Amino acid sequence: MVHVCTVVPISLTVGANRIVPAVAIPHPLGNPKLSRDEEKVLRRQLVEKALQALQTEVDGQTVFER
Amino acid sequence: MSKLRVVHYINQFFAGLGGEEKADVKPEIREGKVGPGAALAAALGQDAEIVATVVCGDSYYNENLEVARKTILDMVKQQKADLFIAGPAFNAGRYGVACGDICKAVSQELGIPVVTGMYIENPGVDLYRRDVNIIKTGGSAADMRNAVPVMAKAALKLARGEELKAPEDGVLEKGIRKNMFRDERGSKRAVDMLIAKLSGQPFETEYPMPDFDRVTPNPAVKDISKAKIALVTSGGIVPKGNPDSIEASSATKYGKYDIEGVNDLTSDKYQTAHGGYDPVYANEDPDRVLPVDVLRDLEKEGVIGQLHRYFYSTVGNGTSVANAKGFASEFAKELKADGVDAVILTST
Numbered sequence: 001m002v003h004v005c006t007v008v009p010i011s012l013t014v015g016a017n018r019i020v021p022a023v024a025i026p027h028p029l030g031n032p033k034l035s036r037d038e039e040k041v042l043r044r045q046l047v048e049k050a051l052q053a054l055q056t057e058v059d060g061q062t063v064f065e066r
Numbered sequence: 067m068s069k070l071r072v073v074h075y076i077n078q079f080f081a082g083l084g085g086e087e088k089a090d091v092k093p094e095i096r097e098g099k100v101g102p103g104a105a106l107a108a109a110l111g112q113d114a115e116i117v118a119t120v121v122c123g124d125s126y127y128n129e130n131l132e133v134a135r136k137t138i139l140d141m142v143k144q145q146k147a148d149l150f151i152a153g154p155a156f157n158a159g160r161y162g163v164a165c166g167d168i169c170k171a172v173s174q175e176l177g178i179p180v181v182t183g184m185y186i187e188n189p190g191v192d193l194y195r196r197d198v199n200i201i202k203t204g205g206s207a208a209d210m211r212n213a214v215p216v217m218a219k220a221a222l223k224l225a226r227g228e229e230l231k232a233p234e235d236g237v238l239e240k241g242i243r244k245n246m247f248r249d250e251r252g253s254k255r256a257v258d259m260l261i262a263k264l265s266g267q268p269f270e271t272e273y274p275m276p277d278f279d280r281v282t283p284n285p286a287v288k289d290i291s292k293a294k295i296a297l298v299t300s301g302g303i304v305p306k307g308n309p310d311s312i313e314a315s316s317a318t319k320y321g322k323y324d325i326e327g328v329n330d331l332t333s334d335k336y337q338t339a340h341g342g343y344d345p346v347y348a349n350e351d352p353d354r355v356l357p358v359d360v361l362r363d364l365e366k367e368g369v370i371g372q373l374h375r376y377f378y379s380t381v382g383n384g385t386s387v388a389n390a391k392g393f394a395s396e397f398a399k400e401l402k403a404d405g406v407d408a409v410i411l412t413s414t
Contacts, residue, residue: 004412010413017284018283024344026347028354028355030347032350040359040360051349054290054408055287
């Protein structure tokens, strides 16, 4: 499992092992300031980062910085 | 005032009957104090007397819960007990469960104060701490000398009709919040705590964080292009109208939603049920919380094997750890049964 979340300290506290920091609390995988196309590119980057985290061996809590 | 009549519960080991080979002995009652009862009687002092001791094998109690409970309840009732003390059980699991269970039953059925003692990791703690006064002890009988006086003091306090307070009375918190008056207002207490923390002084929180467990990380996904990926969220994404009425805060349930043939979460069909963040952006485009659109693209391109047919969603807003744990243990089983290889969990 990978946790895509905005407030990384909470994720660390509750014990997620693979963590991908997200954009903002009300829109973790988006940014309303961007155009629809740009926003989808951003979302895709985040999801790809999450997939990369899933394919990475970790031996403890790991934050995959953007 | 006449002496308080105390009935003490111990297992076969502390009664000197034997170890595992005697763990199936049925409940029996003996007059007066037995084994650790001597130390307990000394600690109770002049005001109380151990009139009888119930001895029961740990396996017998755990394997015959209802019968054991009823037999012992009758014994305690016949003794006209004013106070019931069990153990201490330290870290002995079955003994702890027996102590917790019989204390709960005596308290509920006979309405007299009960006290037991256990090590924090005894499984009896999790099972009975809400219902029973459990004094925190060490992990083994080596702690008997320390544990017994604390238990005796707590028992006498209860017998006087006073309440036990954690941590000063040595009792484990029951997890029940009560309203009370304090001399200083909350803002002052919070600032005092902060100043103490910043200057490296000891301070005691008024609201301890729950204990979060740690799990060993799962191995990496070997071939993501063949993997079935599921989406789970605490961001409250639900079909429009929130058909399962998931609460906007302190959720007591989660939803499971079919997204077969859904390529994009649109505002006319999906929304958020979450009451803890500004819902405007999620309602405008729910993919901002649950990225179904991107995962469909990746599925079509063959980057991932498959997007799982269902997503699971709850509202992570003041939702208790116990509820959240309960949800996940249920749907994690389903995800495994459905052959899901990995989960992307999104949180707002």
